[in-house]
Amino acid sequence: MAPFLQRRRPAITFMLALFGAFCASALAGNAQETAPLGHNQSQPPPFVQANKTIRVSDHVYVIPDGRVNLVPNIGIIVGSRATLVVDAGMGPRNGQVVLRELAKVSKNADLYFTYFTTTHFHPEHVTGVQAFPASTEIIRSEVQEKELKQKQPEFISNFSKRTPEIKALLQDVKPRPPDILFDHELKLDLGGVTARLFWVGPAHTRGDTAIYVEEDKVLFTGDVVVNRFFPIFPDQDASGKHWLAILNQFEALQPRTIVPGHGEVSDAGLVSKEQSYLKGVQSRVAELKAQGKSSKEAAQLLSAEFQMKYPDWQNPGWIADAVERFYSEPD
Numbered sequence: 001m002a003p004f005l006q007r008r009r010p011a012i013t014f015m016l017a018l019f020g021a022f023c024a025s026a027l028a029g030n031a032q033e034t035a036p037l038g039h040n041q042s043q044p045p046p047f048v049q050a051n052k053t054i055r056v057s058d059h060v061y062v063i064p065d066g067r068v069n070l071v072p073n074i075g076i077i078v079g080s081r082a083t084l085v086v087d088a089g090m091g092p093r094n095g096q097v098v099l100r101e102l103a104k105v106s107k108n109a110d111l112y113f114t115y116f117t118t119t120h121f122h123p124e125h126v127t128g129v130q131a132f133p134a135s136t137e138i139i140r141s142e143v144q145e146k147e148l149k150q151k152q153p154e155f156i157s158n159f160s161k162r163t164p165e166i167k168a169l170l171q172d173v174k175p176r177p178p179d180i181l182f183d184h185e186l187k188l189d190l191g192g193v194t195a196r197l198f199w200v201g202p203a204h205t206r207g208d209t210a211i212y213v214e215e216d217k218v219l220f221t222g223d224v225v226v227n228r229f230f231p232i233f234p235d236q237d238a239s240g241k242h243w244l245a246i247l248n249q250f251e252a253l254q255p256r257t258i259v260p261g262h263g264e265v266s267d268a269g270l271v272s273k274e275q276s277y278l279k280g281v282q283s284r285v286a287e288l289k290a291q292g293k294s295s296k297e298a299a300q301l302l303s304a305e306f307q308m309k310y311p312d313w314q315n316p317g318w319i320a321d322a323v324e325r326f327y328s329e330p331d
């Protein structure tokens with residue numbers, strides 16, 4: 001059979017949520033220079049790991065990032081009728097690895113009943129999809145798509161300057177437009193399991209989107225939650241205040257399992273950990289600001305302080321950016 005012509009898509013329900021107010025603020029942000037992403041050049045190349053896929057619940061598999069910078073955790077959610085892949089690694093070479101892992105766990109792979117979505121626009125989450133067959137349907141929130149169009153070319157060019165391996169991974173990447181756009185929320189019935197995709201940004205990016213697998217209580221947070229990495233505030237579109245509000249929203253879902261953007265899969269305790277770090281930064285920033293310290297002074301003081309408090313977290317270079325964002329946000 002010709003699956004592309006004959007397949008029937010699972011039911012999709014578009015739903016509006018109540019984030020209108022955030023929309024305006026999200027779109028008001030300017031295009032920013034890409035900040036250095038704090039990945040040092042001695043890091044191993046960002047290759048998605050083959051043969052390491054783990055099953056985290058009845059329907060959900062994860063290709064773990066292996067704690068390598070610029071490799072995201074990749075999700076594969078398998079229903080009886082279709083499969084949803086969440087994020088795809090950097091460039092087509094990594095996307096090929098994802099497809100091979102997908103074929104191992106999904107009975108739907110042969111039929112190309114595959115959906116693909118991204119937690120945010122950064123190249124290591126998006127560009128692997130280039131290896132996916134044309135029949136794969138790409139789903140994205142409108143805000144994320146807008147941000148991708150605006151910033152992705154600059155990110156790809158900056159990433160490509162970092163190492164020859166990254167340059168090679170990204171050299172043939174072409175934009176692949178989404179097949180389905182949603183404004184706030186979309187429910188995807190994969191057959192026996194439902195994935196709820198919802199736009200939550202801005203936190204790490206304007207287009208941050210989470211995926212909640214309702215039956216399994218598994219939440220994909222993108223880089224809004226990371227495990228033993230300091231959360232990344234890449235530019236002025238990142239928002240500490242709203243980030244904290246999103247974490248509350250995540251907690252209210254009472255997820256059993258958290259798949260962070262980077263770092264080990266964990267339980268809901270991971271959300272509280274991130275919360276207490278960000279609240280800690282927020283309140284120390286307020287204290288130092290009240291004492292008349294400049295943003296730069298606060299960043300310096302608090303970088304040392306929080307690095308000491310979280311000695312096993314990677315990429316402490318991002319503490320300063322978190323401080324500067326909280327410093328610039330109105331009380």
Ligand SMILES: [Zn+2]
Pocket residue numbers: 120122204223
């Ligand atoms: Zn990111």
